[in-house]
Amino acid sequence: MTDVRNREAFEAAEEAAKYKWGFTSEIEQEFAPKGLNEDIVRFISAKKGEPEWMLEWRLKAYRLWQTMQSPDWAKLDVPPIDYQDAYYYAAPKAKPTLASLDELDPEIRRTYEKLGIPIEEQKVLAGVEGARKVAVDAVFDSVSVATTFREELKKAGVIFLSISEAIREYPDLVKKWLGKVVPTQDNYFAALNSAVFSDGTFVYVPEGVRCPMELSTYFRINAANTGQFERTLIVADKGSYVSYLEGCTAPQRDENQLHAAVVELVALDDAEIKYSTVQNWYPGDEQGRGGIYNFVTKRALCQGRNSKVSWTQVETGSAITWKYPSCVLAGENSVGEFYSVAVTNNRQQADTGTKMIHLGKGSRSTIVSKGISAGRSNNTYRGLVRVGPTAENVRNFTQCDSLLLGDQCGAHTVPYIEVKNPSATIEHEATTSKISDDQLFYAMARGLDQEQAVALIVNGFAKEVLQQLPMEFAVEAQKLLGISLEGSVG
């Protein structure tokens, strides 16, 4: 009897430990009334103290959204979403602006500490050569709660703040670029985001400036029944460079929550943006209950000559992922890169990939996608390479590798290639493999237990992508891959 109870307690503890970011923070929250209508859009805009043009922009988007349909072309089984049964604004009750981080609600601070996110002003990352600094913007449900290193960045001329603040403080810059890369009418979720986005990050790197540190945003959904609709806009002016990281987690809940973000990047002449994501939203339980719907539109405009944008993503979380970080390569000799690892386990579904739209002469793109499927999950790579009629001498290289664990999961590769200029060189390679019993036993015979062996083999499979991540995040991502696949073999 005791044994049985011990085992049950042990199993319960193990279950809880599986998604270790699944805790909820008890914070006094302020909500908008449930549901979505023009009044809610006005409420959000008013809460943010936005100018009239911004409210109009949102309302236009809202009206457009009402006429649109949810996309259904992806290989995803998306249950109907009741958009009236959710909160579109949740904010920790606190002073709207903080004079310093000391004023931050200690409970929020503890949440981020639990998550291992450095909010302290002078966080020096241990073990990293030259003790690099990372500036962090932390978004808690609907609002940005802390942005660090702002002064130091200002000295370099870099603007790094929440998008709400940017709309108030740098309206011209925001107005110039917001919605230019991802227009409101682009798709259903982009329109929804444009109407109700509550916060996010804005970065502007001026001409010739190499951003002195990594910039990072940490997104956390805490409140129940709340959607998170963040908006990120990064503009790299001529000859500038910036590396930006985002990380995401959410508490473990039985109901599904919607995350519909829009990220827009603009790179002018000779500018480079490196954008890295470690996405670990709550994936739902083994039966597929709960989890985040991650419907995200990310696009970069490589407008300038020799501009470059590199997307790196490690996607392990979310019940459903619909996400295609893309590059519009308009500038001559511009470069787009997409490096992706997508892991699905249990009942997770992912349909993710990229679009490389070559418009500029001599533009080049590289796509490396590594899909890992386990359990009863479905993992699809969907990618478009398009070469416009006037884009001479374009090059693309695409490599899609799928790794299967077990025999109940699915891996799919759906490449679209549209070439309107005969001078283009397009290469596509695809492989599908299984973790072999030989590999597992070999690693186990050397002393690794089964889960360590799986983690090691999977990390080897994903290495080309992981090595694109900034070092401190690469280590985290490696651990995350192992954790996401626990219990997937045997």
Add this chain to the structure above:
Amino acid sequence: MLRIEDLHAEVDGKPILKGLTLALNAGEIHAIMGPNGAGKSTLAYVLGGRPGYEVTGGAVTFNGEDLLAMEPHERAAAGLFLGFQYPVEIPGVSNVQFLRTALNAQRRQRGEEELSGAEFLKLARTQADALGLSMDMLKRPVNVGFSGGEKKRNEMVQMGIIDPKLAILDETDSGLDIDALRTVGEGINRIMRTPDKAVLLITHYQRLLDYVRPDFVHVLAAGRIVRSGGPELAHELEREGYGAIAA
């Protein structure tokens, strides 16, 4: 050190080992020889704990403990090393990373301190040098693009780094040219020829035994040990073939 008593095992429902009995003491090297299909590799896999190799009878103890009750990684941590006939490729994982992860996993299981990167590299360099493998090769993915001989030498480098109590070497000599055979033989002697260790050499041919002189030679046929003797038995087998002896 290792006691195998009346071991029966099957693969896919087909009996392969049919009452195998064998005992190895510390300080001893035993060679198991036998024709194809006798059950040599099955014996190695059963001792290593490979899934799919089902023990249907008998017992195996390793230093007094029930070996068959242990998971493969626990057997490794207890000091058992299995040298593979066909070492496996693991793309994207460097030898150094693989071995350091494995060694530290074993050390953790034994409650020992983990080795730092620098300590590990020093150890790896020593072992690689001794077996004529460059550090560059150790930095390459595990066995990927290695020749047959390089894979086998790499197994010996692994054995040297892991420093086991008992090595079960499954046809470590197959696919080796004469120089590599000597290097591998010397490796086995250097790493394992000590009073507190033991080796079970599984081989088809006598030639490795010119370099690693066994204390005992056993003939395995149809799932059982049919004859045991000293090193001279290997020569007799080479001369007369398995047919005469296993019959």
